[in-house]
Amino acid sequence: MRMTSKTTGILLASAMFAAPMGATASAQELPSQRAQQQQAAASSTDNEINVYGQIPTDLSGLEAGPKIEGILAARTGNRLIVNATNNSEAEVSLSEATRVTGSGGFLGLGRTELASSDLLPGLPVEIETVNYAGGLIASRVKYKTSDYETAEMIRGGTQRQFAMHGQQLAEHDEAIDGLRSRVANxxxxxxxxxxxxxxxxxxxxxxxxxxxxxxxxxxxxxxxxxxxxxxxxxxxxxxxxxxxxxxxxxxxxxxxxxxxxxxxxxxxxxxxxxxxxxxxxxxxxxxxxxxxxxxxxxxxxxxxxxxxxxxxxxxx
Missing domain, CATH: 3.30.1330.60 (OmpA-like domain)
Incomplete structure:
Protein backbone atom coordinates (compact mmCIF):
# COMPACT_ATOMS: atom_id res chain seq x y z
CA MET A 1 0.00 0.00 0.00
CA ARG A 2 1.28 3.48 -0.79
CA MET A 3 0.98 5.84 2.16
CA THR A 4 1.47 9.60 1.89
CA SER A 5 0.60 12.35 4.38
CA LYS A 6 1.77 15.83 3.46
CA THR A 7 0.08 17.36 6.53
CA THR A 8 1.91 15.34 9.20
CA GLY A 9 4.73 17.88 9.54
CA ILE A 10 2.27 20.75 9.87
CA LEU A 11 0.39 18.97 12.65
CA LEU A 12 3.63 18.30 14.55
CA ALA A 13 4.72 21.91 14.22
CA SER A 14 1.37 23.10 15.55
CA ALA A 15 1.66 20.74 18.51
CA MET A 16 5.03 22.24 19.52
CA PHE A 17 3.51 25.72 20.00
CA ALA A 18 0.40 24.55 21.82
CA ALA A 19 -0.10 24.35 25.61
CA PRO A 20 1.05 21.10 27.28
CA MET A 21 -2.46 19.70 27.53
CA GLY A 22 -3.18 20.76 23.97
CA ALA A 23 0.05 19.14 22.83
CA THR A 24 -0.95 15.94 24.56
CA ALA A 25 -4.35 15.99 22.92
CA SER A 26 -2.86 16.68 19.49
CA ALA A 27 -0.34 13.86 19.91
CA GLN A 28 -3.13 11.49 20.86
CA GLU A 29 -5.23 12.48 17.83
CA LEU A 30 -2.37 12.41 15.31
CA PRO A 31 -2.27 8.64 14.55
CA SER A 32 -6.00 8.61 13.86
CA GLN A 33 -5.78 11.69 11.63
CA ARG A 34 -2.83 10.27 9.72
CA ALA A 35 -4.63 6.97 9.14
CA GLN A 36 -7.66 8.84 7.78
CA GLN A 37 -5.47 10.89 5.44
CA GLN A 38 -3.67 7.79 4.20
CA GLN A 39 -6.93 5.99 3.58
CA ALA A 40 -8.37 8.96 1.69
CA ALA A 41 -5.25 9.30 -0.45
CA ALA A 42 -5.27 5.62 -1.32
CA SER A 43 -8.95 5.57 -2.22
CA SER A 44 -9.10 8.75 -4.29
CA THR A 45 -5.81 9.49 -6.02
CA ASP A 46 -4.57 6.24 -7.55
CA ASN A 47 -6.37 5.21 -10.72
CA GLU A 48 -3.87 2.53 -11.75
CA ILE A 49 -5.05 -0.32 -9.51
CA ASN A 50 -8.37 -1.28 -8.04
CA VAL A 51 -7.42 -3.08 -4.84
CA TYR A 52 -5.06 -1.49 -2.32
CA GLY A 53 -2.78 -3.02 0.25
CA GLN A 54 -2.46 -6.70 1.03
CA ILE A 55 -4.98 -8.73 -0.94
CA PRO A 56 -6.81 -11.05 1.48
CA THR A 57 -6.14 -14.77 1.28
CA ASP A 58 -9.57 -15.58 2.70
CA LEU A 59 -12.47 -14.30 0.60
CA SER A 60 -15.24 -15.79 2.71
CA GLY A 61 -17.69 -13.24 4.02
CA LEU A 62 -16.95 -10.67 1.31
CA GLU A 63 -19.85 -9.33 -0.71
CA ALA A 64 -20.34 -10.99 -4.09
CA GLY A 65 -19.43 -8.83 -7.07
CA PRO A 66 -20.48 -9.00 -10.72
CA LYS A 67 -19.85 -11.98 -12.96
CA ILE A 68 -17.53 -11.04 -15.83
CA GLU A 69 -17.36 -12.89 -19.14
CA GLY A 70 -14.91 -11.92 -21.86
CA ILE A 71 -11.39 -12.24 -23.21
CA LEU A 72 -8.33 -11.89 -21.00
CA ALA A 73 -6.53 -8.97 -22.65
CA ALA A 74 -3.53 -8.51 -20.35
CA ARG A 75 -2.01 -9.62 -17.08
CA THR A 76 0.43 -7.78 -14.81
CA GLY A 77 1.35 -9.63 -11.64
CA ASN A 78 -1.89 -10.45 -9.86
CA ARG A 79 -3.94 -8.00 -11.92
CA LEU A 80 -6.09 -9.06 -14.90
CA ILE A 81 -7.55 -6.84 -17.61
CA VAL A 82 -10.60 -8.39 -19.27
CA ASN A 83 -12.30 -7.16 -22.42
CA ALA A 84 -15.88 -8.04 -21.56
CA THR A 85 -18.40 -9.22 -24.14
CA ASN A 86 -20.35 -5.96 -23.74
CA ASN A 87 -17.27 -4.09 -25.08
CA SER A 88 -16.35 -2.74 -21.64
CA GLU A 89 -13.03 -3.24 -19.85
CA ALA A 90 -12.90 -4.81 -16.40
CA GLU A 91 -9.98 -4.96 -13.97
CA VAL A 92 -9.81 -7.84 -11.49
CA SER A 93 -7.18 -8.86 -8.94
CA LEU A 94 -6.15 -12.41 -8.11
CA SER A 95 -5.84 -13.74 -4.57
CA GLU A 96 -4.24 -16.85 -3.14
CA ALA A 97 -7.82 -17.96 -2.57
CA THR A 98 -8.79 -17.55 -6.24
CA ARG A 99 -9.85 -20.86 -7.79
CA VAL A 100 -8.83 -21.41 -11.41
CA THR A 101 -10.62 -24.27 -13.17
CA GLY A 102 -10.54 -25.60 -16.70
CA SER A 103 -13.27 -27.78 -18.15
CA GLY A 104 -13.18 -30.02 -21.18
CA GLY A 105 -11.48 -33.32 -21.70
CA PHE A 106 -13.10 -36.21 -23.51
CA LEU A 107 -16.54 -35.21 -24.82
CA GLY A 108 -16.21 -31.93 -22.95
CA LEU A 109 -16.49 -33.61 -19.55
CA GLY A 110 -14.36 -33.15 -16.47
CA ARG A 111 -13.04 -30.18 -14.54
CA THR A 112 -9.49 -29.63 -13.35
CA GLU A 113 -8.06 -27.30 -10.71
CA LEU A 114 -5.28 -25.23 -12.26
CA ALA A 115 -2.78 -22.58 -11.24
CA SER A 116 -3.29 -18.86 -11.85
CA SER A 117 -0.15 -18.97 -13.99
CA ASP A 118 -2.23 -20.79 -16.60
CA LEU A 119 -4.17 -17.60 -17.35
CA LEU A 120 -2.91 -16.43 -20.75
CA PRO A 121 -3.81 -13.29 -22.74
CA GLY A 122 -6.36 -14.17 -25.39
CA LEU A 123 -8.10 -16.73 -23.18
CA PRO A 124 -11.92 -16.48 -22.96
CA VAL A 125 -12.83 -16.57 -19.27
CA GLU A 126 -15.78 -16.44 -16.88
CA ILE A 127 -14.88 -14.74 -13.60
CA GLU A 128 -16.85 -14.75 -10.36
CA THR A 129 -15.83 -11.81 -8.17
CA VAL A 130 -16.14 -10.33 -4.69
CA ASN A 131 -16.02 -6.66 -3.71
CA TYR A 132 -13.03 -5.49 -1.69
CA ALA A 133 -11.58 -2.01 -0.99
CA GLY A 134 -13.45 -0.40 -3.85
CA GLY A 135 -12.29 -2.99 -6.39
CA LEU A 136 -12.88 -6.56 -7.49
CA ILE A 137 -11.09 -9.78 -6.53
CA ALA A 138 -11.63 -12.97 -8.50
CA SER A 139 -13.05 -15.74 -6.35
CA ARG A 140 -13.17 -18.13 -9.29
CA VAL A 141 -11.89 -18.09 -12.88
CA LYS A 142 -13.27 -20.64 -15.34
CA TYR A 143 -12.29 -21.45 -18.90
CA LYS A 144 -12.52 -24.30 -21.37
CA THR A 145 -9.52 -26.48 -22.08
CA SER A 146 -10.05 -26.08 -25.83
CA ASP A 147 -9.96 -22.30 -25.40
CA TYR A 148 -6.69 -22.58 -23.49
CA GLU A 149 -5.17 -24.52 -26.38
CA THR A 150 -6.23 -21.77 -28.76
CA ALA A 151 -4.80 -19.05 -26.51
CA GLU A 152 -1.47 -20.88 -26.44
CA MET A 153 -1.55 -21.19 -30.21
CA ILE A 154 -2.19 -17.47 -30.68
CA ARG A 155 0.49 -16.50 -28.14
CA GLY A 156 3.04 -18.66 -29.92
CA GLY A 157 2.25 -17.16 -33.29
CA THR A 158 0.00 -20.17 -34.06
CA GLN A 159 3.06 -22.21 -34.98
CA ARG A 160 3.03 -24.48 -31.93
CA GLN A 161 2.45 -28.14 -32.72
CA PHE A 162 -0.61 -29.50 -30.91
CA ALA A 163 0.24 -32.63 -28.94
CA MET A 164 -2.90 -34.35 -30.20
CA HIS A 165 -1.61 -33.99 -33.76
CA GLY A 166 1.91 -35.22 -33.03
CA GLN A 167 1.34 -38.76 -34.26
CA GLN A 168 -0.50 -37.55 -37.34
CA LEU A 169 2.29 -35.11 -38.19
CA ALA A 170 4.92 -37.81 -37.76
CA GLU A 171 3.06 -40.03 -40.20
CA HIS A 172 3.02 -37.23 -42.75
CA ASP A 173 6.65 -36.12 -42.40
CA GLU A 174 7.49 -37.31 -45.88
CA ALA A 175 4.52 -35.49 -47.38
CA ILE A 176 5.41 -32.33 -45.45
CA ASP A 177 9.00 -32.38 -46.67
CA GLY A 178 7.88 -32.93 -50.24
CA LEU A 179 5.43 -30.06 -50.12
CA ARG A 180 7.89 -27.70 -48.47
CA SER A 181 10.57 -28.49 -51.02
CA ARG A 182 8.22 -27.43 -53.79
CA VAL A 183 6.97 -24.21 -52.24
CA ALA A 184 9.89 -23.18 -50.01
CA ASN A 185 10.71 -20.11 -52.09
Missing amino acids: IDQYNIRHTANVYFDSGKWRLTPAAQNELCATASQAEQIDNALLLVVGYTDTDGSQEFNQTLSERRAGGVVNYLQQACGWAPYRMLTPTGMAEADPAADNTTPAGKAQNRRVAVNVLVSKAVDDGQEVAYR
Missing part, protein backbone atom coordinates in the same frame (compact mmCIF):
# COMPACT_ATOMS: atom_id res chain seq x y z
CA ILE A 186 7.21 -19.40 -53.39
CA ASP A 187 5.24 -16.59 -51.76
CA GLN A 188 2.50 -16.28 -54.35
CA TYR A 189 -0.62 -18.39 -54.36
CA ASN A 190 -3.71 -18.76 -56.47
CA ILE A 191 -6.90 -18.33 -54.46
CA ARG A 192 -9.15 -21.11 -55.64
CA HIS A 193 -12.06 -20.39 -53.31
CA THR A 194 -13.00 -18.31 -50.25
CA ALA A 195 -15.64 -19.37 -47.75
CA ASN A 196 -16.91 -16.95 -45.09
CA VAL A 197 -18.49 -17.83 -41.76
CA TYR A 198 -20.21 -15.16 -39.68
CA PHE A 199 -20.52 -14.27 -35.98
CA ASP A 200 -22.78 -12.34 -33.64
CA SER A 201 -21.52 -9.04 -32.27
CA GLY A 202 -18.70 -9.53 -29.76
CA LYS A 203 -18.89 -13.33 -30.07
CA TRP A 204 -16.47 -15.97 -31.28
CA ARG A 205 -18.56 -19.14 -30.98
CA LEU A 206 -19.26 -21.03 -34.18
CA THR A 207 -22.90 -21.51 -35.13
CA PRO A 208 -24.10 -24.88 -36.45
CA ALA A 209 -24.39 -23.31 -39.91
CA ALA A 210 -20.78 -22.11 -39.70
CA GLN A 211 -19.60 -25.55 -38.61
CA ASN A 212 -21.31 -27.17 -41.60
CA GLU A 213 -19.80 -24.59 -43.96
CA LEU A 214 -16.30 -25.22 -42.63
CA CYS A 215 -16.44 -28.98 -43.05
CA ALA A 216 -17.95 -28.64 -46.52
CA THR A 217 -15.12 -26.30 -47.51
CA ALA A 218 -12.49 -28.66 -46.11
CA SER A 219 -14.03 -31.64 -47.90
CA GLN A 220 -14.03 -29.82 -51.23
CA ALA A 221 -10.49 -28.50 -50.73
CA GLU A 222 -9.32 -32.08 -50.14
CA GLN A 223 -10.10 -32.75 -53.80
CA ILE A 224 -7.42 -30.24 -54.88
CA ASP A 225 -3.87 -31.55 -54.86
CA ASN A 226 -1.50 -29.46 -52.73
CA ALA A 227 -4.27 -27.16 -51.49
CA LEU A 228 -3.57 -25.13 -48.35
CA LEU A 229 -5.94 -23.17 -46.12
CA LEU A 230 -5.38 -19.62 -44.92
CA VAL A 231 -7.74 -18.48 -42.16
CA VAL A 232 -8.23 -14.75 -41.49
CA GLY A 233 -10.51 -13.27 -38.81
CA TYR A 234 -12.29 -9.91 -38.97
CA THR A 235 -14.62 -7.71 -36.87
CA ASP A 236 -16.89 -4.74 -37.37
CA THR A 237 -15.98 -1.30 -35.98
CA ASP A 238 -17.81 -1.66 -32.66
CA GLY A 239 -15.48 -1.70 -29.65
CA SER A 240 -11.86 -0.70 -29.19
CA GLN A 241 -9.05 -1.63 -31.55
CA GLU A 242 -7.44 -3.78 -28.84
CA PHE A 243 -10.66 -5.67 -28.21
CA ASN A 244 -11.30 -6.20 -31.93
CA GLN A 245 -7.76 -7.43 -32.54
CA THR A 246 -8.12 -10.03 -29.80
CA LEU A 247 -11.62 -10.93 -30.99
CA SER A 248 -10.52 -11.41 -34.61
CA GLU A 249 -7.65 -13.65 -33.49
CA ARG A 250 -10.01 -15.61 -31.27
CA ARG A 251 -12.41 -16.15 -34.16
CA ALA A 252 -9.61 -17.27 -36.48
CA GLY A 253 -8.21 -19.62 -33.84
CA GLY A 254 -11.61 -21.19 -33.26
CA VAL A 255 -12.04 -21.82 -36.99
CA VAL A 256 -8.58 -23.40 -37.22
CA ASN A 257 -9.37 -25.68 -34.28
CA TYR A 258 -12.66 -26.78 -35.81
CA LEU A 259 -11.18 -27.41 -39.25
CA GLN A 260 -8.44 -29.59 -37.78
CA GLN A 261 -10.31 -31.34 -34.99
CA ALA A 262 -13.83 -31.75 -36.37
CA CYS A 263 -13.32 -31.58 -40.14
CA GLY A 264 -10.08 -33.57 -40.26
CA TRP A 265 -7.97 -30.98 -42.07
CA ALA A 266 -4.27 -31.84 -41.70
CA PRO A 267 -2.31 -29.25 -39.64
CA TYR A 268 0.61 -29.26 -42.07
CA ARG A 269 -1.75 -28.00 -44.79
CA MET A 270 -2.74 -24.94 -42.74
CA LEU A 271 -0.95 -21.63 -43.20
CA THR A 272 -0.49 -19.40 -40.17
CA PRO A 273 -3.88 -17.85 -39.30
CA THR A 274 -4.19 -14.20 -38.40
CA GLY A 275 -6.62 -11.62 -37.05
CA MET A 276 -7.17 -8.39 -38.97
CA ALA A 277 -9.63 -6.69 -36.58
CA GLU A 278 -11.52 -3.97 -38.51
CA ALA A 279 -9.28 -4.00 -41.60
CA ASP A 280 -10.49 -4.97 -45.09
CA PRO A 281 -14.23 -4.58 -44.45
CA ALA A 282 -16.47 -6.55 -46.78
CA ALA A 283 -19.29 -4.03 -46.41
CA ASP A 284 -20.16 -0.60 -45.01
CA ASN A 285 -19.77 -0.44 -41.22
CA THR A 286 -22.39 2.31 -40.87
CA THR A 287 -25.34 -0.07 -41.11
CA PRO A 288 -26.29 -3.14 -39.06
CA ALA A 289 -26.42 -5.26 -42.22
CA GLY A 290 -22.95 -4.14 -43.25
CA LYS A 291 -21.51 -4.82 -39.80
CA ALA A 292 -23.00 -8.31 -39.87
CA GLN A 293 -21.09 -9.05 -43.10
CA ASN A 294 -17.84 -7.79 -41.54
CA ARG A 295 -18.06 -10.02 -38.44
CA ARG A 296 -16.54 -12.93 -40.30
CA VAL A 297 -13.71 -15.38 -40.75
CA ALA A 298 -12.53 -15.99 -44.30
CA VAL A 299 -11.22 -19.45 -45.16
CA ASN A 300 -9.12 -19.15 -48.31
CA VAL A 301 -8.30 -22.25 -50.35
CA LEU A 302 -4.85 -21.62 -51.82
CA VAL A 303 -2.58 -23.43 -54.23
CA SER A 304 0.97 -22.30 -54.86
CA LYS A 305 1.48 -21.09 -58.41
CA ALA A 306 4.45 -23.43 -58.59
CA VAL A 307 2.25 -26.51 -58.25
CA ASP A 308 -1.19 -25.33 -59.42
CA ASP A 309 -2.35 -27.52 -62.30
CA GLY A 310 -5.63 -25.68 -62.77
CA GLN A 311 -7.64 -28.56 -61.36
CA GLU A 312 -11.30 -27.58 -61.21
CA VAL A 313 -13.48 -28.34 -58.21
CA ALA A 314 -17.12 -27.32 -58.04
CA TYR A 315 -17.88 -25.42 -54.85
CA ARG A 316 -21.45 -25.12 -53.78
